[in-house]
Amino acid sequence: DQQVKQNSPSLSVQEGRISILNCDYTNSMFDYFLWYKKYPAEGPTFLISISSIKDKNEDGRFTVFLNKSAKHLSLHIVPSQPGDSAVYFCAASVMGAGSYQLTFGKGTKLSVIP
Amino acid sequence: EAEVAQSPRYKITEKSQAVAFWCDPISGHATLYWYRQILGQGPELLVQFQDESVVDDSQLPKDRFSAERLKGVDSTLKIQPAELGDSAMYLCASKGAKYTGELFFGEGSRLTVL
Numbered sequence: 001d002q003q004v005k006q007n008s009p010s011l012s013v014q015e016g017r018i019s020i021l022n023c024d025y026t027n028s029m030f031d032y033f034l035w036y037k038k039y040p041a042e043g044p045t046f047l048i049s050i051s052s053i054k055d056k057n058e059d060g061r062f063t064v065f066l067n068k069s070a071k072h073l074s075l076h077i078v079p080s081q082p083g084d085s086a087v088y089f090c091a092a093s094v095m096g097a098g099s100y101q102l103t104f105g106k107g108t109k110l111s112v113i114p
Numbered sequence: 115e116a117e118v119a120q121s122p123r124y125k126i127t128e129k130s131q132a133v134a135f136w137c138d139p140i141s142g143h144a145t146l147y148w149y150r151q152i153l154g155q156g157p158e159l160l161v162q163f164q165d166e167s168v169v170d171d172s173q174l175p176k177d178r179f180s181a182e183r184l185k186g187v188d189s190t191l192k193i194q195p196a197e198l199g200d201s202a203m204y205l206c207a208s209k210g211a212k213y214t215g216e217l218f219f220g221e222g223s224r225l226t227v228l
Contacts, residue, residue: 036219043118043207093215099170104158107155107156
């Protein structure tokens with residue numbers, strides 16, 4: 001049973017427009033959420049995170065929104081740039097458990113078209 | 115900038131052969147993880163170490179996989195014998211004592227089993 005779901009395998013966006021990547025989770029124990037970016041043949045790199053006590057976190061062009069009641073989070077990239085083209089993974093953890101393990105979704109491949 | 119080192123980057127082997135992957139985490143990071151990412155899927159945890167001790171290896175196929183971190187620094191993941199279904203990216207990650215939520219990943223080792 002997949003606890004973190006990214007239902008869109010791919011997304012194409014024009015350069016300069018907004019990219020919105022979505023993620024749903026089923027485990028109500030998750031209290032910390034992260035987005036990772038991955039280029040081909042490289043490891044994932046951390047992008048942005050949000051604690052369950054917040055509903056929004058912003059870092060430059062990247063904003064993550066969390067809707068706990070819907071068990072849904074989204075990553076907004078504004079404006080989108082060609083260098084943003086990569087696979088984006090949503091991940092979640094139970095910080096209070098002390099194990100600090102991340103559970104990942106399957107990823108969404110973002111293509112930003114110049 | 116400190117980073118997680120992994121080798122080899124690429125490994126091609128025939129089924130039934132033995133393979134080994136090496137990881138050197140960021141200096142001072144006591145917690146080390148091995149994840150496996152099959153193409154089209156998100157990373158899945160195989161084993162987690164705290165110093166030299168295994169914290170969680172519940173998802174490690176112990177009939178053919180083994181992992182060790184003898185001195186609590188670098189780590190080796192071994193597969194013997196390799197099977198076709200083991201073809202994947204093997205990712206090592208680490209985190210420091212001051213846990214800010216994210217794990218730091220290496221560039222991965224891409225395994226192809228023929």
